[in-house]
Amino acid sequence: MDDQSAIPESDPVALFDAWFAEAGTSEPNDPNAMALATATPDGNPSVRMVLLKGHGPEGFTFYTNAESRKGGEILANPRAALLFHWKSLRRQIRIEGSLHEVTAAQADEYFHSRPRVSQIGSAASDQSRPLPGRQTYLDRVEDIAREFPEGDIPRPSHWTGFTLVPQRMEFWLGRPNRLHDRRLFVRDESAAGDGWTSGLLYP
Structure with a gap:
């Protein structure tokens, strides 16, 4: 039995990049699909699948109609959670943080990159x-x-995008007999630069 975690204690954004790249070669459909959970100001949750359209140190970007249910919830309560689940790799990543609207120029660029x-x-x-x-x-x-x-x-003015700036990132790796690996990264606001603390979680 392996007594060491297979999830490295490293930069979680770089780790996401590595797992996302692997998913791109193994998942048969939409490796960029993610569950997006939002909530109303009084705490009523909702969740749906959307597609990740950009990611990097600044966060994770998706696009939507701001007049939709999720758009209204985001504008009223700009915090959300994301979940990636790559079944073929037995991996998942949970990401939580605040949401910021993209610029009009960014929204135009992506909208006009789509098929007519x-x-x-x-x-x-x-x-x-x-x-x-x-x-x-x-x-x-x-x-x-x-x-x-x-x-x-x-582009309709209400069609826009949002970037989730991560505050927490949790990586899950499936292992036999339900002896799974979980590691949680939390952004350290007191650290200089872009610091993170991390630790293992019971599966």
Whole structure:
């Protein structure tokens, strides 16, 4: 039985990069898929799957309609949690922290990097709001396509992105007989630079 942790006591952002790169070669679909948990100011939680679209020392970035349910919760209570689960690797990462809206230039750049049909679909959607029938949405898609017959679609002002700045990062590695590995990193606000403290957790 191995009595040493397989999760190194290192920079958690660099460790995320390494695990994320491995997931990119092993996961058959959307290795950048993550569960995003938000909550209302009075503590009612909600969770959904979104796609990670950028990451680095500054945090973890995703894009959404700010007028959706998650957008409204983020604007009212700008803290969230992320969960990556890569089943083929028996690994997961939990990340918690504060959220900051990306700049308009960043939102424009990503919105216009998407396929034209995706731009149209986002512009036509009142995300999370009641829809009387699917044809209503399809009609709006066609209207926007006719209004802008070629080129990029203008980004709606409410379509934006958020970067989660991590305060806690927990790495989980599956092992036989449920003798799993868990290591928690917590940002040390008192340390100079970008310091982290870490320790193992019981599985």
